[in-house]
Amino acid sequence: MTHLFKRSVLLRLMAVLLTLTAPALSGCKDDNSSEDAANRVAEYKVIDDGLIQAYLTRHNITQGTGVNQYQRLTDASNDGLYLVTLENGPGTTNIINGNRAEIKYVGRFLRATNETTVFDNSTENGIPCGCLSVLVGAGQVIKGWDEGLLKMKKGDRKLLLIPSYLAYGQAGSPGSIPGDEPLVFDMTVLDAR
Numbered sequence: 001m002t003h004l005f006k007r008s009v010l011l012r013l014m015a016v017l018l019t020l021t022a023p024a025l026s027g028c029k030d031d032n033s034s035e036d037a038a039n040r041v042a043e044y045k046v047i048d049d050g051l052i053q054a055y056l057t058r059h060n061i062t063q064g065t066g067v068n069q070y071q072r073l074t075d076a077s078n079d080g081l082y083l084v085t086l087e088n089g090p091g092t093t094n095i096i097n098g099n100r101a102e103i104k105y106v107g108r109f110l111r112a113t114n115e116t117t118v119f120d121n122s123t124e125n126g127i128p129c130g131c132l133s134v135l136v137g138a139g140q141v142i143k144g145w146d147e148g149l150l151k152m153k154k155g156d157r158k159l160l161l162i163p164s165y166l167a168y169g170q171a172g173s174p175g176s177i178p179g180d181e182p183l184v185f186d187m188t189v190l191d192a193r
Contacts, residue, residue, distance in 0.1 A: 058112060068085070091155050101136055103190065107121065137150075144183070154190075155190075157186070163182050168183075
């Protein structure tokens with residue numbers, strides 16, 4: 001009987017220990033998953049940057065701050081996003097988070113094999129202005145848009161060359177945009193307030 005009692009106590013103790021350590025052990029898996037995700041983003045930042053550089057080379061776009069020149073953003077929130085100025089608008093101040101911006105845009109793929117393919121544009125959305133109204137910084141659009149709009153003023157027209165992690169990421173947008181796909185948006189800010 002004493003032997004059964006000791007065995008019962010030992011089993012209960014093991015059950016309690018497993019109950020207490022299970023969340024910690026499962027947390028290790030989450031750490032590995034988040035580490036794997038971070039490694040994947042880092043890998044695709046390099047791949048996407050190479051694809052964006054190839055796009056710039058194909059189109060003879062050079063670095064600078066003038067018209068038909070690009071700027072590469074390097075802040076932690078927008079690292080790898082490129083902006084090409086096509087036209088400078090009459091606006092005097094950059095858009096800020098919380099502004100409502102009316103945008104006319106055409107979205108294309110960036111890779112040489114499909115860069116002429118339009119996957120989305122504002123003129124087909126049924127709104128008379130042929131534009132999209134966006135609350136900047138509210139997460140209504142992909143991160144590359146929110147970050148790129150902060151570098152634009154009313155009337156500006158820019159190409160946004162967006163790495164996949166600032167676009168639709170690994171998942172893509174089913175039916176229209178594959179995963180890990182860098183994108184190009186030709187965007188004009190019609191109004192910002």
